[in-house]
Amino acid sequence: MTSTNDHELAVWLAEQAGAELLEVRQGGLEGKELKDAGDQASQAVLARLLAEHRPDDAVLSEEAADDSARVDAGRVWIIDPLDGTREFSEPPRDDWAVHVALWEDGDLVAGAVAQPALGETFSTAAPASVPPRTDGPMRIAVSRSRPPAFVNALADQVGAELVPMGSAGVKVMSVVRDLADVYVHAGGQYEWDSAAPVVVARSAGLFTSRADGSPLVYNRTNPWLPDLLVCRHEYADEVASFVREHADES
Numbered sequence: 001m002t003s004t005n006d007h008e009l010a011v012w013l014a015e016q017a018g019a020e021l022l023e024v025r026q027g028g029l030e031g032k033e034l035k036d037a038g039d040q041a042s043q044a045v046l047a048r049l050l051a052e053h054r055p056d057d058a059v060l061s062e063e064a065a066d067d068s069a070r071v072d073a074g075r076v077w078i079i080d081p082l083d084g085t086r087e088f089s090e091p092p093r094d095d096w097a098v099h100v101a102l103w104e105d106g107d108l109v110a111g112a113v114a115q116p117a118l119g120e121t122f123s124t125a126a127p128a129s130v131p132p133r134t135d136g137p138m139r140i141a142v143s144r145s146r147p148p149a150f151v152n153a154l155a156d157q158v159g160a161e162l163v164p165m166g167s168a169g170v171k172v173m174s175v176v177r178d179l180a181d182v183y184v185h186a187g188g189q190y191e192w193d194s195a196a197p198v199v200v201a202r203s204a205g206l207f208t209s210r211a212d213g214s215p216l217v218y219n220r221t222n223p224w225l226p227d228l229l230v231c232r233h234e235y236a237d238e239v240a241s242f243v244r245e246h247a248d249e250s
């Protein structure tokens with residue numbers, strides 16, 4: 001695997017962790033015990049394989065202590081071993097994911113989002129082509145548990161329907177798959193929640209930004225990156241302008 005390119009490595013890592021998560025989910029645990037076991041098992045797989053195959057690279061993970069030296073590193077893997085932890089603990093839901101992204105010299109350059117319960121991995125190794133849009137009203141993917149405060153007003157204004165689901169990665173992939181047109185989030189998130197989904201969405205030709213349309217910046221000292229917009233290009237201006245006008249309500 002050492003000679004594998006970064007795109008292929010991201011896929012392999014996400015799928016190895018995903019296989020581990022499927023096993024953990026069969027183990028008879030429930031609730032918080034299942035969530036914790038999933039987080040820890042996936043983190044262990046990713047940390048071990050990254051140390052083995054990319055020993056010189058830094059890592060920023062939801063499930064590991066942050067080493068501030070990564071801010072000065074040239075290459076940083078930004079990983080979320082289990083995104084949508086809540087949905088992972090509610091079998092047979094399939095809206096949870098493994099995120100593996102690579103940041104290099106200022107921007108995201110490779111990544112994979114595995115949806116193990118769906119048997120699918122979306123990646124920069126084989127960029128997806130977004131299907132033609134399904135006819136009908138705009139569909140906005142939102143968090144099941146923490147949707148942005150402004151989202152009902154946004155849906156009313158643009159005549160959209162809301163599609164609640166778990167996991168930032170799954171919501172971004174829902175835009176890639178034409179199950180939604182827009183994913184907008186505000187109020188809280190970290191770099192690992194969006195890094196891999198964003199680089200995969202970019203490779204599929206989608207629009208990505210902060211919720212107000214400003215650029216996403218990764219590998220900052222503080223990984224808090226609380227809002228996100230991923231959508232088909234034709235919706236970007238309408239949604240970002242609405243967010244700018246309603247910034248105090250997120």
Ligand SMILES: Nc1ncnc2c1ncn2[C@@H]1O[C@H](COP(=O)(O)O)[C@@H](OP(=O)(O)O)[C@H]1O
Binds near residue numbers: 062082
């Ligand atoms: N207000 C908030 N503050 C912090 N993290 C948030 C958040 N809203 C969503 N997230 C994180 O974003 C990811 C997707 O959330 P959601 O499924 O609600 O859309 C989840 O990651 P994890 O499952 O890795 O913790 C969740 O913790």
Ligand SMILES: [Mg+2]
Binds near residue numbers: 083084168192193
């Ligand atoms: Mg997450």
